[in-house]
Amino acid sequence: MNTPVLTTNALTKRYxxxxxxxxxxxxxxxxxxxxxxxxxxxxxxTLLALAAGLIRPSSGSIEVLGRTPAADAKxxxxxxxxxxxTPVYAGLTVGDHLKLGEKLNPGWDPKIADARIRQVGLxxxxxxxxxxGGQKAQLALTLAAAKRPELLIFDEPxxxxxxxxxxxxxxxxxxxxxDIDVSVILSSHLISDVERVCDHxxxxxxxxxxxxxDIDDLTTSHYRLIGPRGGLDDLPTGTDxxxxxxxxxxxxxIVHAAGGSAPAGAEPIGLEDMVLTYLHRAEGIGAPTLQExxx
Amino acid sequence: MIWLTWRQMRAQTLWTAGLLxxxxxxxxxxxxDIRESYRLNVTDCTNACDDAAFILxxxxxxxxxxxGLLLLACPALIGAFWGAPLIxxxxxTGTHRLVWSQSVTRKRxxxxxxxxxxxxxxxxxxxxxxxxxxxxxxxxALVDSRFEPLTFAARDLTPFGYALLAFALGxxxxxxxxxxxxxxxxxxxxxxxxxxxxxxxxxxxxxxxVTETIAWVDANTIGNIxxxxxxxxxxxxxxxxxxxxxxxxxxxxxDKPDGTEVTEADIEACGTLKPDECIAAxxxxxxxxxxxxxxxxxxxxxxxxxxTGLSALLIGIAFWKIPRGLN
Numbered sequence: 001m002n003t004p005v006l007t008t009n010a011l012t013k014r015y016x017x018x019x020x021x022x023x024x025x026x027x028x029x030x031x032x033x034x035x036x037x038x039x040x041x042x043x044x045x046t047l048l049a050l051a052a053g054l055i056r057p058s059s060g061s062i063e064v065l066g067r068t069p070a071a072d073a074k075x076x077x078x079x080x081x082x083x084x085x086t087p088v089y090a091g092l093t094v095g096d097h098l099k100l101g102e103k104l105n106p107g108w109d110p111k112i113a114d115a116r117i118r119q120v121g122l123x124x125x126x127x128x129x130x131x132x133g134g135q136k137a138q139l140a141l142t143l144a145a146a147k148r149p150e151l152l153i154f155d156e157p158x159x160x161x162x163x164x165x166x167x168x169x170x171x172x173x174x175x176x177x178x179d180i181d182v183s184v185i186l187s188s189h190l191i192s193d194v195e196r197v198c199d200h201x202x203x204x205x206x207x208x209x210x211x212x213x214d215i216d217d218l219t220t221s222h223y224r225l226i227g228p229r230g231g232l233d234d235l236p237t238g239t240d241x242x243x244x245x246x247x248x249x250x251x252x253x254i255v256h257a258a259g260g261s262a263p264a265g266a267e268p269i270g271l272e273d274m275v276l277t278y279l280h281r282a283e284g285i286g287a288p289t290l291q292e293x294x295x
Numbered sequence: 296m297i298w299l300t301w302r303q304m305r306a307q308t309l310w311t312a313g314l315l316x317x318x319x320x321x322x323x324x325x326x327x328d329i330r331e332s333y334r335l336n337v338t339d340c341t342n343a344c345d346d347a348a349f350i351l352x353x354x355x356x357x358x359x360x361x362x363g364l365l366l367l368a369c370p371a372l373i374g375a376f377w378g379a380p381l382i383x384x385x386x387x388t389g390t391h392r393l394v395w396s397q398s399v400t401r402k403r404x405x406x407x408x409x410x411x412x413x414x415x416x417x418x419x420x421x422x423x424x425x426x427x428x429x430x431x432x433x434x435x436a437l438v439d440s441r442f443e444p445l446t447f448a449a450r451d452l453t454p455f456g457y458a459l460l461a462f463a464l465g466x467x468x469x470x471x472x473x474x475x476x477x478x479x480x481x482x483x484x485x486x487x488x489x490x491x492x493x494x495x496x497x498x499x500x501x502x503x504x505v506t507e508t509i510a511w512v513d514a515n516t517i518g519n520i521x522x523x524x525x526x527x528x529x530x531x532x533x534x535x536x537x538x539x540x541x542x543x544x545x546x547x548x549x550d551k552p553d554g555t556e557v558t559e560a561d562i563e564a565c566g567t568l569k570p571d572e573c574i575a576a577x578x579x580x581x582x583x584x585x586x587x588x589x590x591x592x593x594x595x596x597x598x599x600x601x602x603t604g605l606s607a608l609l610i611g612i613a614f615w616k617i618p619r620g621l622n
Contacts, residue, residue: 052396056619070400070618077398087389089303096302103298104397140393147398 003066005030005151005183006051010060013046020046022207023060028185028200032214033177035194036187037275038204044187045084047204048155051185052081065150077107080144084155086137090129094122097139098146105147112180113146120172134165138172145176152177154186158193170197191272203275205282215271222274223266225253243277296399296407304412307377315419319426322362326430329355333433348437356438359431363449366423370454370461371486373416378465379478381408382617386473401617409610413462420458424450441591442541444494452595456602461486463606467613489605493598499543501597504584511549511579518542518583525570530557532581539588549574549581 006028013021021043028034036044049055050062053070062068067075088097094117102108117124120138122131128139137157144152157173158166174197177184188194194201201218203210211218222242229251235241238258245252254269254277269277332354336347385391395401428435428450435441435450447453464486469478514520514535521534532547549557557579565573586594 049392052392054392054395070395073398073400073403076396076400079396081392081396083389083392083396085389087393089390089393090388092302100299100302100394101397104296104394104399106398143393144396 003030004028004063005032005034006062006064006185008050008060008062011047011050011057011062012059013043013050013055014058019207021050024204024209026202026209026212028183028202028212030183031181032183032200033198034183034185034200034202035198035215036185036202036204037189037191037194038187038210039279040189042204043207044204045155048081048153048185048187049083052079052083052153054081073106077105077147078150080147080149080152082137082140082144082152082154082157085160086133086140086157088128088131088136088139090127092128093124094126094128094131094139095124097128097143098124101143101146107148109146109148112148113142116142116145116176132165133160134162134169137161137165137169141169141173141176145180148180149182151183151185154184156187156189158188158190166193173197191275195271201271201275203278205279208282210278210282218274219268219271221257222269222277223255223257224269224273225251225255225266227251227265243281296404297411299394300407300411304377304415308415311419315423318362318365318423322426322430325355325358325362329430329434333437337433337437348439351434352438355431355434359427359434360445362427363445366420366427366449366454367445367457367490369420369423370416370457371483371490373420373458374461374465374482374486375479377412377416378462379469379482380475381412381466381469383469383473383475383478387475402614405614405617409466409613413459413466416462417455417458421455424452424454439538439588440536441539441588442586442594444498447498447594447598448490448494450595451592452599453602456599456606457490459606460489460602460609463609463613464489467609470613470616493601497601498594498598499541499586501594502586502590504543504586506582506584508580508582511577511581512575514581525557525559525562527559529559530562530570530574530579535581535583537583537585537588539591541586542583543586544582544584547581547583549579552578552580 004027006026008024008026011021011024011026012019024043024047036047038044046055050057051064051069053064053068053076065075065078069079070076089100092100098110098113098117101113102110116138120135120142122135122139128136131139137160141154141157154173158169161169170193173184186194186198195215199215200213201215202212227250229246229249231251235255236257240256240258242254242256244254254274255266257266329351332351333347336350337344340347382391385394394404431450435446440446441450448457461482465478465482468481468485469475472478472481509517514532518535518537518540520532521536523532524530530549532549533545535542535544535547551557551561557574557577561577562570562573565576568576
């Protein structure tokens with residue numbers, strides 16, 4: 001478990017002239033449940049497809065569990081991937097899908113598969129095309145899980161689900177992850193989902209990685225500072241300003257204190273505020289919104 | 296992987312097999328009929344035996360031609376309906392991301408699909424071809440026009456190659472264009488174009504054709520003059536048939552021994568003699584360019600080779616492309 005689950009170096013993917021992912025450098029340790037957040041079109045699916053080996057980088061490098069993604073059958077067996085909208089074969093039954101998983105994966109664990117199918121109450125003889133969104137997601141998760149991977153990758157697993165099904169799915173996922181020793185990377189555009197299940201965070205916006213780290217470290221190193229205008233100019237070294245808002249009399253800063261020592265008067269901010277701050281900053285690249293907020 | 300491939304192709308294979316069985320049953324009936332007619336008109340023939348070819352041609356030419364057309368359409372349909380959707384349907388439903396995330400590499404996935412679905416395509420088409428060749432054997436022996444484009448492409452080995460090529464074409468076009476309907480259309484058009492081009496422009500040059508100078512008096516012992524005309528531009532043969540051979544000459548001018556063409560004036564000079572006797576009296580000759588009948592199997596093998604070679608090239612492209620990602 002010491003091999004990092006995901007390491008990328010200047011990873012870039014271009015489609016024609018459009019750059020979907022630009023210069024991403026990441027190092028994700030094993031044993032984490034990683035949340036990948038960002039707005040739609042930020043490059044989340046691209047990063048996950050690269051990790052699953054469905055596509056190849058335009059430049060830069062990526063290693064999953066220490067090896068090139070999808071390099072061979074053995075590497076494929078170590079990674080379970082559930083794509084966006086959880087595709088299943090509409091014409092095949094639930095039972096056919098389990099047989100597919102069994103035939104195509106040497107490490108297939110029928111006990112996990114059967115238990116999960118029973119738990120979520122799927123009818124083996126039902127055509128997958130007739131399942132609800134939540135049931136499809138459960139079937140796809142079962143397929144990915146029963147191959148006993150070391151890493152599970154989910155691309156927006158709950159995006160198509162209603163709030164109730166979403167909660168049930170994530171709950172189910174958490175129980176499952178606790179049962180077997182597996183690292184997880186899941187993407188979502190809902191910060192609340194990520195906050196509930198993840199312990200590591202990657203914020204992706206405008207094709208760039210904004211920040212990545214353990215959620216505990218991130219929340220304890222980001223602060224809001226409020227002070228009189230001009231009174232916050234002397235920050236300790238190692239403190240980065242993520243955003244600054246000014247009114248006539250006071251200044252509000254969101255800062256990242258790398259050293260861990262909070263400046264005087266700093267108050268902690270929640271995960272959601274922190275993520276939004278980074279996303280706003282990303283959108284401001286090229287169009288300095290920070291200047292515009294100056295009144 | 297074999298199980299999955301079979302599970303996915305089961306329905307289409309079974310109904311195609313049903314159609315094939317129906318055609319086979321009809322061919323069996325036709326084969327018995329042709330053999331009976333052959334016995335009556337050739338083996339046990341007592342009078343007007345020279346008409347046998349004409350009688351059989353009249354009776355069985357059309358049904359055999361129709362099945363031949365079906366056999367020609369078979370590869371094109373397989374290419375469009377089996378080859379093209381093999382990958383595009385997965386891409387359109389997103390299931391490629393499911394199946395390519397199992398512990399099977401994409402190359403292996405493609406290889407199994409190719410061998411099984413492609414193999415069934417070739418087997419079905421080939422079986423139909425062999426059955427038709429067998430059923431039509433007495434007819435072909437009598438009518439002796441195996442180089443006829445529609446006959447050549449619907450007998451013996453050629454359909455095997457066509458089936459493989461059409462399937463490989465559909466598959467690779469699918470990999471490249473990624474849209475089922477576009478891939479099907481491109482496959483149909485490209486394969487049709489291939490069939491026309493090879494029959495019209497390539498097949499005649501598989502081997503250096505033979506050019507033979509035939510004396511007018513021998514014309515109807517060596518072959519058969521379809522039509523002959525005399526006009527202000529001279530005398531010429533429009534269509535000359537040599538049994539079993541493939542005559543490439545279209546319009547054939549008839550020459551006098553000095554090498555100049557027989558003219559209208561030459562024939563008028565003969566006076567009361569019939570034009571045929573008149574030309575014979577001149578010792579006139581004509582040059583026929585053709586592929587001899589004994590090259591039939593050589594040509595069948597060459598055509599199979601070309602189709603197989605092109606298929607290998609197309610399959611190579613698909614195997615090169617697929618690990619590089621199709622998202």
